[in-house]
Every structure is written in structure tokens, then in C-alpha cells.
Amino acid sequence: MFSQVVYAVQSTALTASRTAELHNLLLQDCGSCHGMTLKGGLGPALTPEALQDKPREYIELTILNGRSGTPMPPWKDILTQDEIRWLVDILYSGIAP
């Protein structure tokens, strides 16, 4: 049921096993600062409500380059642009947790 929803948002040619890895990364590794339900922790909440007045590009660039002055690291050495876009899709769709 859940994996079907994930595929529906998938806009790029990421493999199913890679999207499963990314989903786990989002909840477990991003979740270590943003909370496993993405309602925030040391880092801010990443729920659709929290993101609604922030432009997509801003969120994508934050993941890509990190935010200086905060613990948010750049992910560009680990994630591709397509993968980051996929993650941001998931965040705005609100189906992440």
C-alpha cells in the first residue's frame, strides 16, 4: 500500500531499491535531527505545513549545500540532484512518515 504511493510520486528513473534506501535515509538519518516523524528536533520540522511557505528550490538547495551556521551538512557528495528532488517531493506530499 505504502510503496505504491511512493512510486506514484516518483518522477525520475530511480530504481525501487534506491528509493527504498532514500526513504530509510529520510526517516532514520535525516530523522536523527528532524525527528523520525519529521516534526522537528535540533533541526526544524519538515512537515508539509512547516514547508508550505518555503519555495521548493530553497529546500533543494539546503539539502544540496547545507546551511552554514547550523548543523545541516551538504549532501551533494552523497545524493544526486534527482535523488534530492525525489526526497523533496516526498516531503511536500506529506506521506514521508
Place this chain on the structure above:
Amino acid sequence: MKIYAAILFAFLFFQQLAVAQELRGTGDLGVVIERATGSMQIIETTGQSTLHRVEGLGDLSHASVVFSRDERFAYVFGRDGGLTRVDLLKAKIDNRVIQSGNSIGGAISQDGRLIAVSNYTPGGVKVFDAQSLELVADIPALYGDGKQQSKVVGLVDAPGQKFVFSLYDGGEIWLADFSQKKPDIRRYQDIGVQPYDGLITPDGRYYIAGLFGEDGLALLDLWHPENGVKKILSNYGRGSEKMPVYKMPHLEGWAMTDDYAFLPAVGRNEVLVVNRRNWQQLASIPVHGQPVFVMARPDGRQVWVNFAFPNNDTVQVIDTETLQIRKSLKPGKAVLHMEFTPRGEQVWVSARDAGKVVVYDTETLNAIAELPAEKPSGIFFTSRAHRTGL
């Protein structure tokens, strides 16, 4: 005859009851947090087995646990602000309150009567009666113009019925004394930018806060709180290169041997060796990735290290005499935590993405048991009940 039968029946009944409630101590018990399912396993280290699973603990991302001084009850601090008291012998939730919106950790007082919880939202520290979980004190972590609350991190207990904690947004360390009826709070301001975690040395003398926003560490000598907070290890941190840090190192597990402290370098693949007397760096040991937990075996003969994403499938064992790596182990994907048995013959290692806990013999460095677990994270043994700061 009827009376005789009744007596016989009663005798057999109570005998059965006694067998059913087999007596047991709790000194070899512990808990394994299962972060994704809001559950935890109660385990025992004598036969390395799972005894029970307790569910209904809420959001356990970044959960931590302290124990009552009788080692019967575990207090679980959840990310969703839940504070849960679990009876380890009955394997069930004994009491649970949602005390804030978003919390990060807690501590138990020296006398075992108070539980303090540090919060992200709305910030501050709340103190509860350890028996009833009723609110005893609310300490809003107001800073700056006094209108905003800071996220609170690095909360520990200290001798003299005290709690010490750091204000992430405020850049302060607070020392809260609960030895009198009315708590007394001493504030240390401008201790450094963005303290992100804290530790207390095992003897309860020094409180040290790690700083995210600048290099160096903030040190408070609790034998001389009047001397204020000093900056130590001024080059400890990310340095000028500002390497990305995928997971901030934890301070709680900092390894202390008689002469040395072993610290995780921030953003570099190194473990730092520091002289405990003058806090000067003596050496750095190249390791497999960015270290997260650097923990000494209780006898100080070995230090075990795990690593941040993406090198988090490995654990390395350092010989504290030669400062060489004795062995690299691969317990499984996403190693999050390690816990030694009280006398150090075993270490339990959680591998989150591998869905298991692996138990190693610390002499042979061989795996001696594996326990399946649902996304295991923190492992906590009851022996923490008798250690300051844990």
C-alpha cells in the same frame, strides 16, 4: 475431611503461585530501544537473551533511558515529549506522561527522587517526582531579551542533588541545585556558540559542553563553580575547513582512562587523545570514519568507536596502551550505539538497518550472540543506575 481437602488445596495453590513468580534480580538486565516501532526489548546479559518487549512508548527517535536506584524501573525519554516509567520485572508500563512537545533527554537525581527532562519545544527543563511523575519544577530556559526559550541539551545529574545543562540557542550553562526546598539556579553566560551536547566526568567533577558554532569546549569545574566556565582544547572542532558533519559526535560516551580522555574529532576521521590533567592534546588516531561514540571498556584497556553515515557499518577497537587499532569489526549496517556489561566482558552493539543487536566478547573480539530487533538504537544496562551522569 472437607477441611483437610481445603487445606491441601490451599497449600498446592500457594506452592504453584510461588513457582509462577520466580524471584529474580535486575543487575543483569537492560533495554534495547526499537526506535521505529516505539517499543523496547528487555534483555538479560547472563544468557544474552530477550526476555520481553514493551510497546506503546511513542516516538523513540533519539530516545534515552535512566534507571531507578533499585534498578527495577527504566525511565524512557522520547522525542515526542513522553516520559515513561517501565517496570522491568513486570515488563509493562507503570506510568507515562507527555511532558512537552519535543524532548531530547533526561537525568535522575543523586538521591533517585527527581527526574529532569530537557526539551526542544518549548525549551527548558522540567523536573518530576520519580515515583508519581508529577511536576516538581519547571525551568524555562529564557535567554537574551528574556522572551524566547532555548532548546536545552546535555542535561546530566551531578553530586549534591544538582542538574547541569546547556542552552543551545542561548550559549549558556545552567547549574540547578535541588538540595534545598526551593531550587537554586546559577547561570553561566557567553560560554560559547551553540553548545550541542554535554557530559560529566565519571567522578562528577567536570561538566564539559561541546560547541557546534565555534572550536573548543566549555568546562565547568563543579568543585569550584565560583570560578566560572573556562574554554579548553581551543582547536577542538571543525577547524577552518568546516568539513560536513553527517552526525554530531556524542559526548556522553567519552572515554576516560586514568591519564587520557579519548574524544571523537568533529568532521574528521580521527579519535583525539587528550591529557586529562591539563586538557592538552597528545595524539590523534586515524580511524575509519567520523567517530560518533568513543567508549572505554570499564577497565580502560580498550576504546570502542562507531562512525557517522556513510561509514556506519563498522566498529573499531583501539588499544589504549599502544594507541593502535586492534581490530575492525562489521556488525551490520547503521551501527548506532554500544553498551558494555558492568565489568566489561561483553559489549552489545546495535545495527539499526541490519535489524539486530550483536554481542561481542571483548577479549577475543568474536561475536558470541545475535538478537533480532526492530531498528535498534540505544542500548542501556541497569548498571547505569549507579553511575553519575548516566
